[in-house]
Amino acid sequence: MDAITTNSLSRRFGDVNAVESLDLTVQTGEIYGFLGPNGAGKSTTINMLLGFTPPSTGSGTVLGSDLEHESVAVRQSIGVLPEDFGVYGRLTARKHVRFAIETKGANDDPDDLLARVELADVADRTAGGFSTGMKQRLALAMALAGSPDLLILDEPSSGLDPNGAREMRAIIREENERGTTVFFSSHVMEQVEAICDRVGIMRDGRLIAEDAIDSLKDRFDADSRLVVTLDTVADDIVPTLETMNGVTDVNVDGNDVSVVVADASRKAPVIEAVGASGVTIEDIRIDDSSLEDLFATLTTGERPTSRHAEENAANTTQLIREADQ
Numbered sequence: 001m002d003a004i005t006t007n008s009l010s011r012r013f014g015d016v017n018a019v020e021s022l023d024l025t026v027q028t029g030e031i032y033g034f035l036g037p038n039g040a041g042k043s044t045t046i047n048m049l050l051g052f053t054p055p056s057t058g059s060g061t062v063l064g065s066d067l068e069h070e071s072v073a074v075r076q077s078i079g080v081l082p083e084d085f086g087v088y089g090r091l092t093a094r095k096h097v098r099f100a101i102e103t104k105g106a107n108d109d110p111d112d113l114l115a116r117v118e119l120a121d122v123a124d125r126t127a128g129g130f131s132t133g134m135k136q137r138l139a140l141a142m143a144l145a146g147s148p149d150l151l152i153l154d155e156p157s158s159g160l161d162p163n164g165a166r167e168m169r170a171i172i173r174e175e176n177e178r179g180t181t182v183f184f185s186s187h188v189m190e191q192v193e194a195i196c197d198r199v200g201i202m203r204d205g206r207l208i209a210e211d212a213i214d215s216l217k218d219r220f221d222a223d224s225r226l227v228v229t230l231d232t233v234a235d236d237i238v239p240t241l242e243t244m245n246g247v248t249d250v251n252v253d254g255n256d257v258s259v260v261v262a263d264a265s266r267k268a269p270v271i272e273a274v275g276a277s278g279v280t281i282e283d284i285r286i287d288d289s290s291l292e293d294l295f296a297t298l299t300t301g302e303r304p305t306s307r308h309a310e311e312n313a314a315n316t317t318q319l320i321r322e323a324d325q
């Protein structure tokens, strides 16, 4: 049995097709990253999986239960970290987790779950005063109650500092090793690339690509970037490289010449051409296309150049900064 299946699942809000004809299969035991830019339809999909938002058309199952007509059974059997988790301000962290355990009919020790998310020290504090990251950790502890077979996490690293994000990844891996299927949405590519078996990429309500990350990179013929550090950068190096077959972009930053090649086999001729210009090569670094570049390619329709990749990296940094605040 697959953990999640959807069949032409669609949801309209007025004129907006938030999700359109979504056919999704999440296999039991995998970590599936559900990607897409803001407004792509990720949360609407998750809300339909959880029975919070009824589909306009289409159907689906979660752990074998119908998402529309058996949503209580669905929510009972899975662990959920919702997008906007609201705490009960006057209840302690322990009471939150105890409530989740009771709801699931489980017998976990609340303090064990709080320890897993590094909140053991604040178990007796009321959650109203928790920071965004602490609330996110508390939500994760609640999602883990009852050792669910499926975790559905909406932007799990949102609000977490880099340490928190790393711990979140470690918990996801541990749960997965225990046999839990994990479905999580994100627009922070680094999170996804680090832990997912497969990813699905949404754009404007549609699933535009779905595969293992390496297969996606191969399929979309992802770029490779080569950074060559020289003792001096000759004036004619950029025009020489730009006219070479397979070179899509050249940039100079100090003594670094960054060259993007559309096909990995074009790297060697680039290095030869640089060497033949009479300068000394001090270092060579190869940066194969990251998921960030691939994401930009698929979700903006543009083929990313180095500049785009830098902007994407800056966006990621900005997201992480925002998450830290």
Ligand SMILES: Nc1ncnc2c1ncn2[C@@H]1O[C@H](COP(=O)(O)OP(=O)(O)OP(=O)(O)O)[C@@H](O)[C@H]1O
Pocket (backbone or CB within 6 Å): 013, 016, 017, 018, 036, 037, 038, 039, 040, 041, 042, 043, 044, 045, 187
């Ligand atoms: N309750 C609603 N009423 C009206 N429009 C909605 C509603 N919920 C979602 N939408 C619209 O549906 C589209 C998809 O939104 P959704 O929240 O699913 O995207 P998302 O991929 O989760 O985005 P984000 O990464 O920003 O959370 C957007 O255009 C959004 O404005």
